[in-house]
Amino acid sequence: MPVSRLDVLYRKLLLSKFFTKGWGSADNLQRLFRFRKIVSNRECSYKLVPNNYPVKIINIVERTDCRIIEGKFRSPFATFLPGLVPEEVQDCYFQMLLPLKWKSDYRPVCIHLAGTGDHYFWRRRNIMAKPLLKEGIGAIILENPFYGVRKPKDQIRSSLHHVSDIFVMGGCLIFECIVLLNWCEERGFGPLGVTGISMGGHMASLAASNWPRPLVLVPCLSWSTASSVFTEVKYVGYKIYLNNSFYMSIFR
Secondary structure, three states, X not given: OOOOHHHHHHHHOOOOOXXXXXXXXXXXXXXXXXXXXXXXXXXXXXXXXXXXXXXXXXXXXXXXXXXXXXXXXXXXXXXXXOOOOOHHHOEEEEEEEEOOOOOOOOEOEEEEXXXXXXXXXXXXXXXXXXXHHOOOOEEEEEOOOOOHHHOOOOOOOOOXXXXXXXXXXXXXXXXXXXXXXXXXXHOOOEOEEEEEEOHHHHHHHXXXXXXXXXXXXXXXXXXXXXXXXXXXXXXXXXXXHOOOHHHHHHHO
16 A cells, blocks of 8 residues: 555654664564454454453533543553553543433444544544534543553654554554443443544554444544555654564564
């Protein structure tokens, strides 16, 4: 898949680079690739997360146009692969926006995943969630791993340090979405959906593929792979590692 002109133009405006610290440890990569066999099996991966997984509500605010519920929980991925998820990333934070009055007997809710550089909640809250509230659709805005309050202290903006971090991000989001979808079902919300723009759309597709029941999926400006974004452009800082036969053997 060729890199789009829009992607190229956008990247020219930014000076930061991804993966400046290389692949990540060989042990972490091997653990990730072994665990991938479980994640690729929907039945196995879904059963790893109990329906009553603990979610803590930390704040509820009622405004003139909606009710906002803020919550947190420990990312299951951090439990499955201890020592692999950075400390700042381990706790998952979300905002839930609900209409003050539902338009029907249904209570639809959609999870919104972040695109590249979409830190915190405000952008998705104002651009995506609030317009849907007018149509009677609630929203859950999930803070992306490695972003916002979950960003490692020494990370600059959205520039992940290691190639392995992008796999950790995807693994975290898959299981965090399972937690939230189960949590919504337990409280009578539905139909349920998941969406995102660009990287968020790709992550939404990964999350939806691990859910065993009907689910609305709306990936926007997305594709089935992001490989060209990270291998065919100049803002990636790990070119020196591409010829390392030891790391290449892990991917075979």
